[in-house]
Amino acid sequence: xxxxxxxxxxxxxxxxxxxxxxxxxxxxxxxxxxxxxxxxxxxxxxxxxxxxxxxxxxxxxxxxxxxxxxxxxxxxxxxxxxxxxxxxxxxxxxxxxxxxxxxxxxxxxxxxxxxxxxxxxxxxxxxxxxxxxxxxxxxxxxxxxxxxxxxxxxxxxxxxxxxxxxxxxxxxxxxxxxxxxxxxxxxxxxxxxxxxxxxxxxxxxxxxxxxxxxxxxxxxxxxxxxxxxxxxxxxxxxxxxxxxxxxxxxxxxxxxxxxxxxxxxxxxxxxxxxxxxxxxxxxxxxxxxxxxxxxxxxxxxxxxxxxxxxxxxxxxxxxxxxxxxxxxxxxxxxxxxxxxxxxxxxxxxxxxxxxxxxxxxxxxxxxxxxxxxxxxxxxxxxxxxxxxxxxxxxxxxxxxxxxxxxxxxxxxxxxxxxxxxxxxxxxxxxxxxxxxxxxxxxxxxxxxxxxxxxxxxxxxxxxxxxxxxxxxxxxxxxxxxxxxxxxxxxxxxxxxxxxxxxxxxxxxxxxxxxxxxxxxxxxxxxxxxxxxxxxxxxxxxxxxxxxxxxxxxxxxxxxxxxxxxxxxxxxxxxxxxxxxxxxxxxxxxxxxxxxxxxxxxxxxxxxxxxxxxxxxxxxxxxxxxxxxxxxxxxxxxxxxxxxxxxxxxxxxxxxxxxxxxxxxxxxxxxxxxxxxxxxxxxxxxxxxxxxxxxxxxxxxxxxxxxxxxxxxxxxxxxxxxxxxxxxxxxxxxxxxxxxxxxxxxxxxxxxxxxxxxxxxxxxxxxxxxxxxxxxxxxxxxxxxxxxxxxxxxxxxxxxxxxxxxxxxxxxxxxxxxxxxxxxxxxxxxxxxxxxx
Numbered sequence: 001x002x003x004x005x006x007x008x009x010x011x012x013x014x015x016x017x018x019x020x021x022x023x024x025x026x027x028x029x030x031x032x033x034x035x036x037x038x039x040x041x042x043x044x045x046x047x048x049x050x051x052x053x054x055x056x057x058x059x060x061x062x063x064x065x066x067x068x069x070x071x072x073x074x075x076x077x078x079x080x081x082x083x084x085x086x087x088x089x090x091x092x093x094x095x096x097x098x099x100x101x102x103x104x105x106x107x108x109x110x111x112x113x114x115x116x117x118x119x120x121x122x123x124x125x126x127x128x129x130x131x132x133x134x135x136x137x138x139x140x141x142x143x144x145x146x147x148x149x150x151x152x153x154x155x156x157x158x159x160x161x162x163x164x165x166x167x168x169x170x171x172x173x174x175x176x177x178x179x180x181x182x183x184x185x186x187x188x189x190x191x192x193x194x195x196x197x198x199x200x201x202x203x204x205x206x207x208x209x210x211x212x213x214x215x216x217x218x219x220x221x222x223x224x225x226x227x228x229x230x231x232x233x234x235x236x237x238x239x240x241x242x243x244x245x246x247x248x249x250x251x252x253x254x255x256x257x258x259x260x261x262x263x264x265x266x267x268x269x270x271x272x273x274x275x276x277x278x279x280x281x282x283x284x285x286x287x288x289x290x291x292x293x294x295x296x297x298x299x300x301x302x303x304x305x306x307x308x309x310x311x312x313x314x315x316x317x318x319x320x321x322x323x324x325x326x327x328x329x330x331x332x333x334x335x336x337x338x339x340x341x342x343x344x345x346x347x348x349x350x351x352x353x354x355x356x357x358x359x360x361x362x363x364x365x366x367x368x369x370x371x372x373x374x375x376x377x378x379x380x381x382x383x384x385x386x387x388x389x390x391x392x393x394x395x396x397x398x399x400x401x402x403x404x405x406x407x408x409x410x411x412x413x414x415x416x417x418x419x420x421x422x423x424x425x426x427x428x429x430x431x432x433x434x435x436x437x438x439x440x441x442x443x444x445x446x447x448x449x450x451x452x453x454x455x456x457x458x459x460x461x462x463x464x465x466x467x468x469x470x471x472x473x474x475x476x477x478x479x480x481x482x483x484x485x486x487x488x489x490x491x492x493x494x495x496x497x498x499x500x501x502x503x504x505x506x507x508x509x510x511x512x513x514x515x516x517x518x519x520x521x522x523x524x525x526x527x528x529x530x531x532x533x534x535x536x537x538x539x540x541x542x543x544x545x546x547x548x549x550x551x552x553x554x555x556x557x558x559x560x561x562x563x564x565x566x567x568x569x570x571x572x573x574x575x576x577x578x579x580x581x582x583x584x585x586x587x588x589x590x591x592x593x594x595x596x597x598x599x600x601x602x603x604x605x606x607x608x609x610x611x612x613x614x615x616x617x618x619x620x621x622x623x624x625x626x627x628x629x630x631x632x633x634x635x636x637x638x639x640x641x642x643x644x645x646x647x648x649x650x651x652x653x654x655x656x657x658x659x660x661x662x663x664x665x666x667x668x669x670x671x672x673x674x675x676x677x678x679x680x681x682x683x684x685x686x687x688x689x690x691x692x693x694x695x696x697x698x699x700x701x702x703x704x705x706x707x708x709x710x711x712x713x714x715x716x717x718x719x720x721x722x723x724x725x726x727x728x729x730x731x732x733x734x735x736x737x738x739x740x741x742x743x744x745x746x747x748x749x750x751x752x753x754x755x756x757x758x759x760x761x762x763x764x765x766x767x768x769x770x771x772x773x774x775x776x777x778x779x780x781x782x783x784x785x786x787x788x789x790x791x792x793x794x795x796x797x798x799x800x801x802x803x804x805x806x807x808x809x810x811x812x813x814x815x816x817x818x819x820x821x822x823x824x825x826x827x828x829x830x831x832x833x834x835x836x
Contacts, residue, residue, distance in 0.1 A: 031119040034085065038093035038124050043086055046076065046122060049109065050083025053118060057083040064112040068354060076107060076122065085120070093124045094161040101126075101163040110355050115369060117354060119403075128166040128219030132158040134227040139213075141195070142232045142329040145203045151240075152182065153195040154334055157285050158215035158225050160190075165218035174212040179231070181213065186318070186336070192285065195229065203233035237275040237327030241267040248321075249338040250303075254311035255346055262294065262339060265301040267323035275327035283320030283334055290319055294339075303337065311343040312378045345383040345433025350376050351441040354406075359446040362417040370396065370445055371409040375429045383433040391426035391440065398427070409443070417447040418484045449486035451543025457481045461552035462537075468527040468560050478518040479551065481539035489543040497536040497550055507535035519553075527559040528601050532714075554718075561606035561655025567663045568597040568696060577663035585637045585669045593622065596629035596663050598651045599700065605654040614662065615648035622647060622667070631665065643669045 034047040050057040050065075061080040075096075077088050097103035107120040134156060141153055160168045171193040173181040178201060182194045193213060201209075209231040216224045243265065250263040269276040280301040282291060293307040294317070303319070317339040324330040356371040377384040388398055388407055395413040400406070409425060423445045430438045457479060464477040483490040493514045496507060509523045517537075533555050540548035570579020581594045600607040611629045616622055621641065623634050631647065645667045652660035 031121065033121040033123065035123040035125055036087065036091075037127055038091050039127060039129055040087065040090065042089040046085040046087060048082070048084050049078060049118070049120065055083065055111075057081070060111075064110075066110060068108040068110055075105065078109065085122075091124055093126050093163075094130070096124060098161075103163075108354065112355065115355050115357075115372060117372060117406075126163050126166055128162055128217060128223060130161045130166075131223035132160045132168050132215035132217055132225035134158045134213075134215070134225055136227060138228045138230065140230045140232065142234050143197070143201060144234045144237055144329060144331075145201045146237075147197055147201065149197050149200055151197040153197075154283070154332075155181075155193045155195050155213060155229065156227065157190060157192045158227070160215070160217055162217060162219075167217060168215050169218040169222075170216050172214040172216060174214075176209065176211060178209060179211060195231075201231075201233045207233055209233070234329040237271060237325065237329055237331060239270045239275070239325075240331035241269045241278050241323035241325055241333045243267045243323060243333060243335045245335075247338070248335060249340070251340045251342060252305070252309065253342045253344050254309045255344060256305050256309055258305050258307070260305045262303045262305060263337060264303070265296075265321050265323070265335060265337060267301070267333060267335075269323075269325045269331075271325060271327065275325050275331075277326040278323050279326065279330075281322050281324065283322050286320055290317060293317070294319060296321065303339075309341055311341045311380070312347065314341065316340045343380045343383055345379055345431060345435070345437065347378040347383075348437035348439050349386045349429035349431050350378075351427055351429050351439060352376070353441070353443060356443060358444060359448045360411065360415065361450055362415045362447050363450045363452065364411060364415065366411055366413060367399075368411045369399075369408045370411065370425075371443055373398075373407050373409065373427060373441075375405045375407070377431050377437075379431065379433065383431060385432040387430050387432065389428045389430075391428050392424070394423045394425055396423065396425050396445070415447050417449050417486065418453060420447065421486075422446045449489055451485055451489040451541060451545070451547060453484040453489075454547045454549045455481040455483045455492050455539035455541055456549065457537075457539065457551040461554055463554045463556070465556050465558050466521065466525060467558045468525050469562055470521055470524055472523050473520055475518045476521045478516065479512075479537050479539075479553065480517050481549070481551075483541045485541065485543065489541055491542040492539050493542070495538050495540070497538050506530065506533040510535065512537065525557045527557045528563070530557060531711075532556045559603050559606055561602055561653060561657060561659060563601040563606075564659035565598045565600045565609055565651045565653055565661045567651065567661050568599055570594070570596070570663060570665060577661065578666070579664075580666045580668060582668045582670050583633075584672045585641075586672055587633060587636070589633055589635045591633045593631040593633060593667055594665060595631070596624075596649050596651065596665070598629065598661065598663075600653050602653065602655070608654045609651055610654065612650050612652075613647060614650045615646070617642065617645045617647075621645065624649060631667075637669055641669065645669075 032047075032049065032052050036044065036046050049055070050060055055065075060078075060083055065078060065080050065083075067074060067076060067078055073088075075088055075091060077086050078084070079086060093103050096105070103124040103126070105122045105124065107122065109118045109120055110116070111118075136156060139156060143151070143153070158168055158171075160166070168191055171181050171183050171191070173179060173195075178197065178199045180196050180198050182196050183191045184194060185191050193215075195211075195213075211229040211231065213227050213229055214224050215226075216222050244267065245265075248263060248265055252260075252262055265280060267278050267280075269278055279298050280296050281298060282296060291306075293305070293309060294303055295306045296303050301321070301323075303321075319337045319339065320334055321337055322332050322334045324332040352374045354372040354374055357369075360368060360370055373388075375386045375388055377386050386405060390396060390398055390409070395411055395415060396409055397412045398407045399410045401408060409427070424442050425445055426440050426442045428438060428440050430436055458481070462477075462479055466476050470476060479494065481492050481494070483492055494512050494517045495514060496510060496512050496519075498507060509521060511520045511522055512518070513520075517539075519537075535553055535555075536550045537553055538548050538550040540546050567577035570577060572578045579594070583591065583593055596611060598609050598611075600609055609629075610626055611624055612626065613619075613622070613624045618641070621634055621637070622645065623632055624630070624647075625632070629649070629651070631649075647665045647667065649663045649665065650660055651663065652658045
């Protein structure tokens with residue numbers, strides 16, 4: 001019944017918890033203190049942390065409220081639902097703190113997002129759960145009868161793991177007339193009982209005394225333990241050893257070498273012989289930990305270091321030394337030796353990352369906290385004073401908190417992920433000892449991306465060439481943009497800006513793949529209808545909000561041989577290419593009979609026309625100039641020659657797949673008089689025919705001139721608005737013989753290069769500033785090799801020979817046919833300076 005009552009009182013006392021709340025506020029630090037009795041059952045509520053700190057208990061789980069535990073098994077846990085601090089298991093104060101008082105357990109709790117750290121101290125209150133216990137059940141003493149009253153004999157102290165009022169408070173001796181008990185309080189070592197002789201012994205009266213020593217603690221009810229003391233009364237040796245000093249003390253450094261003599265004690269005995277010889281030893285109450293660290297020479301009294309001395313484990317030691325004589329019944333004296341330990345710098349600092357967020361946004365404000373760290377050093381004094389710094393040139397610094405040795409790693413400048421996506425932040429902790437210890441700890445901080453970069457096109461503006469008659473729906477070219485951001489922020493989509501395009505009609509026939517940037521033409525282009533146009537492409541990233549940029553795309557249509565030659569002369573009244581020419585029979589060889597005139601809407605090779613005789617009645621009479629279309633007589637006519645000759649002329653261009661047209665010329669031979677008479681009629685007809693030809697030529701030249709003027713205006717406008725521009729002008733100009741002559745002009749820096757077409761005769765000169773049939777290439781292509789590669793990459797050659805001329809040099813493309821090479825052999829050696 002008494003035990004059940006005592007357990008009930010302990011349980012009621014175990015439920016008594018008090019709270020001491022101390023707040024050190026510097027952003028997110030607080031300290032709270034609870035108390036709980038030992039031996040209470042696991043699951044007991046220690047206190048409500050959320051309530052005592054004024055936290056919203058509904059947010060604890062969301063913010064990840066937890067206890068930062070060390071490597072050992074935690075004794076407490078926090079319920080994230082209600083904020084209560086619970087015991088995980090029953091706590092034995094003596095197991096956790098041994099004799100330390102008060103018994104404090106420090107807990108570190110953390111709240112994430114935003115980061116807060118709180119310190120909780122839990123004091124484990126002692127209960128009287130242990131009774132005093134003597135190591136021996138019986139103690140036997142031998143005392144000479146000559147011992148005078150007042151002699152003291154140290155007895156074995158009882159052990160009680162409890163502390164404070166529950167530890168041993170007093171010793172009681174059973175009733176007798178010869179002895180009493182005295183108690184000496186030795187502080188941390190507890191109370192030591194001494195048996196004091198108060199009446200001299202008489203062996204002849206009583207040879208043996210039986211006593212009971214009782215140790216009583218301060219519990220209510222008190223607990224006690226007993227030991228039987230048997231005193232045997234001896235005769236003779238009646239002098240005990242006496243120490244020469246009242247007190248003994250020594251100072252040593254920790255880590256002192258094993259075998260070093262710490263101090264020497266000395267005692268004397270007035271007796272002679274064996275009764276005066278002294279033996280030194282540690283007292284019976286000396287703890288086993290001390291005997292592991294120190295030893296004493298029984299003959300000399302020298303105390304020597306036996307084990308490793310660690311200041312962090314104990315700052316001082318108090319050792320009871322006994323001096324005993326060698327009499328038949330040894331007499332013993334005791335003396336306490338105080339040994340103080342001096343700290344040396346033998347422990348490096350320790351860095352602990354309390355909380356760490358391994359990523360920080362690149363647009364975070366200066367002063368954003370990345371991690372919380374704490375440092376500690378087991379040494380004391382200046383050896384335990386730690387200085388923390390950050391290694392390397394990184395945009396982070398340490399910000400100290402009000403809590404000693406607590407630091408926050410914060411940003412100290414603006415971050416840019418595109419310049420540096422991550423940082424290795426090395427924290428250096430150095431103590432102030434001599435020599436000092438230095439430790440490092442590295443944390444990796446990742447800079448997370450925000451959408452702060454616009455998409456960038458690989459070039460701008462873009463220039464593309466498309467051959468006319470392209471296949472509708474096929475991809476013709478592509479644009480490419482990249483974004484320096486990461487992830488979704490770098491995902492680029494493409495689109496055509498219809499409202500910004502100067503020619504919405506043409507751009508509406510284009511389609512762009514939003515993912516790849518490939519542009520497809522939905523219709524076929526006709527070089528003869530449009531030669532160039534411009535539109536804009538926009539690239540937009542997938543960030544929030546999205547960023548975009550646009551680029552100008554210039555498109556040039558390249559000519560193909562899709563127009564057949566058109567016969568301008570001869571043309572009959574019904575529209576067919578047929579004409580009648582009358583010449584006198586008496587003309588000489590080389591007489592110009594007529595000239596076949598033709599026109600091709602294509603340019604370059606595609607528009608270069610060649611004439612050939614397909615059918616003729618007499619091959620010996622007429623010859624056709626392959627390039628001019630002139631028909632001349634080869635010899636004089638005779639009487640036997642027929643009066644009428646039919647000539648079938650084939651006119652074809654020089655395209656890859658050439659196109660052609662035919663004209664029929666009927667030559668009639670008349671007598672000179674008839675020819676003279678018919679000359680008036682023929683001249684009138686010729687005048688009428690020439691008037692038609694002239695009308696056609698005027699219309700053609702007017703159209704070409706208008707196109708040339710528009711092209712020049714567009715070229716000037718584009719050069720004014722952009723640093724580089726690329727445009728082409730293909731301008732047909734009728735030659736003296738009705739065919740087309742072409743050239744390409746290239747201008748770079750202070751030089752102008754002209755690419756000369758095949759109809760340029762040997763020895764002809766290039767007139768500076770000529771605009772006839774000229775293609776101006778982009779200024780940025782400033783080497784001949786680049787121009788050569790550009791033109792040679794084109795499959796639809798417009799020229800059989802392309803000649804570059806500049807200051808002090810000339811250059812002809814390698815793909816020139818052999819006959820044209822000979823044609824330009826003289827021009828190739830010429831060096832003509834072309835002025836700007």
